[in-house]
Amino acid sequence: MTERRPFTKDLSRKEILEIKACTECRECLSVCPVQEVTDNPAISPPERLKMYREFINRTEGLKALVTGGEVDRKLLEDFTRAVFECTTCGACGEICPVGIDTQRLWPLLRREMVKRGIGPIGNQRDLPEVIRRTGNPYDQPPSERYSPWIPEGIPVKNKAEIAYYAGCTGAYQAQPMVKGDLLVLRAIGEPFTMLGPEDEVCCGFPLFITGQFQMLESLVKRLIDAYRSRGVGILLCSCPCCVNLMVRDWPRFYGSPLPFRIVHITQYVADAIRKGKLKIVDGLDENIIYHDPCYLSRGVGVIEEPREVLRAIPGAKILEFDRHGRNSRCCGAGGAARKIFHENAIAMGRLTIDEACEKGADKLVLSCPACYEKVNEAMKDHTGKVPIVDIMELLSRLI
C-alpha cells in the first residue's frame, strides 16, 4: 500500500523548517532517555527527522519524479513506531544546537501518522472513544473521579476567582498527589471552586500527545465554558501535562485567548508562602531531591517555584539531580509511551531512582502525576529504594 497525501500538509512554516534544520550532529543522543535504555540510534531524534525528510522528498521533492510520489507503507510503519516510542520529553530539543522545538514537533508528526491511519499504537487507539464515553483516558466511571480521595471538609465554592482542576491522572492514578493539593489549598484559605466530577473531563493532553486531535476542540470548549460560567480568573492545576496543553494549546483550540490565567500549583503555593498566607509548621530533617517534570520545566519554564516551596521547609536539605531544571532527565512516563513501551519506561524510572539513591536522598519529590505513577511502579522489584512523595503531598503533612 502506498500513500500520496503531502507530508507537509498540516505543518506550519516553522515546523517544516525545523524538520529541514537538523544537522544530524547527534548531540541529542547523549540526553535522549529512549537511547539511554535502548541504545538504538535507528529510532533517535535525528533519524526520525531524517526519515520524515525522506518522506517529504519522495512525495514533494525531486525524488517524487523517480518514486512517483509514493512512500512504502513499511517505512511509514517504522517511522510511526519510532515516533511513538519517544517520550516527547524534549531533552533533545533543549540540547539541540539548532534549537528544534521537538517537544512540540513530535506530537505533530504523530498526528500525520494518525491521519494516514498508521498511528497511534496499541490501546492508544481507544483513547478517543474512552474519553468520549467516560471523560477520562483510564476508562473509569466519572462519578468516581473525586470520591476515593477528596478529603473531608474541603470548602469548594460554587463560584470563585480561583478554580482547581485535578486532572485525570491525579484523580485516578496518583490520588495522594491531588489530595495533597486540596489540603494545601484549604490551608491557604482562599476560596476556590471545582467542576463537578461529571464535568471535569480530560484536558485533551492524551489525545494531543498521541496525535488524535479530532475531539480536542469540543473538550477544550466544554471545560473553558464551564470555568467561565463560574467566574474563574485563575485556573490552578498540578499536572504539568495539563498545564502545558492549557497554556500553549487551549487558546488555539478555543479560538481566542483564555478568559482566565493558567497557574501551576507550585507557582500559587510559592506565592502564598512568600505572602505569609501559608505557614509550614513542621520541619523535615532530611535530604530531599526534586525531579523536574519535562512538561513543567522544559515545557513552560516552571523550575524555580517548586524549589522555592521546598526551601521553605525548615531543616530540609535540597539535593539536585545531575540533570535538572530545563535539562532534567525523563522519568519514562511521558508521551503516552509508558503503557505501550512499558519496559523502556520502567528502565528510565529506575535510572531516576538509582540516581536519587546515589545522591543520598531520603525522599524523591515529584510534581507530576504521571511521574508519580510510573516511578512508583518502577521501584517495585527494584533494588534501589527511596520513598517517593509528591511535593504537595509532602507539604500537606507539614502544615
Added chain:
Amino acid sequence: MEALIAYISYPIFLVAYIKGVQNAILVCRASPEAHLHPEAGRLSIFLAGVLDVVFLGRLFKVNKALWIGEWLFHLTFVLTLIGHLRFILYSPPAWMSTTVCIGKYAGILLPFTIVYILFVRIMNRERKHFISIRNIMLITHICFLGLTGVLMRYMIRPDIISVKHFMISLLALRPVMPPPETLFIIHYLLFLGLLLYIPSHIIGAPLVIIAARLRGERAKLLHYPGRETTYD
C-alpha cells in the same frame, strides 16, 4: 573530458536550483506560525537570536570543544566562499581584494578545522554512533575540496586567467574549455558534488535558531504573579 565537465555543470546547477526552489515553495505555502506573543517579537530578542546564529551560541552551551571547531569551520568556509567570488565577477570591486586576502588564510585553516571536528566527534564520545556517516562524508568531502584548493594556491597553480574565463563563461551560458590541470578538475568536480550534497539545514537552521530564542522568551511568560499567560 574537459568539455564534458563544462556540460555536466548545467544539469547539476539545475538540480541544485530546483531543490532550493522546491524547499522555498514548501516553506512559503505552509501556514505561518500563529500568534507569537508581542513580547517575544522585540528587536532585542531577535538580535540576540541573530548573534546565536553568527556565534553558534547554542552549540557553545552544549559542547565547547566542538563549538570552536564548528565556528571556525563555518567562518572559514564562508570567508573562502567570499574569496572565490572574484572568479565569477568580471570586474571585482576594489574591496574584494581584502576578502581575497582573508579568504586565502581561511582556505588554509578550513581543512584543519574539519580534521579537528572529526577528531572531537570521534575521540570525545564513548559510543561510535555519535557521528553519522552522512556527516563524515560531507565534511570529508569539504576537507578534500579545501585541500585541493590549498594545493592549487601554493603548489600546483593553475592558470588563473583560464579559471576565471571558464567560470564566467559557464555563468554566461557560453561554456569554454576549463583549464586542463587535473587538480583544478578535481577541485571543480568536488564543488559540483557539494552542490548536489548541500544539506537542507543551511537555510533552515539559522531561522530555527532565531525562533528558538523567541521560544525561550515565551517560556518565561508563565509567571505567577506576573504577566499574562498568553503563549498564543
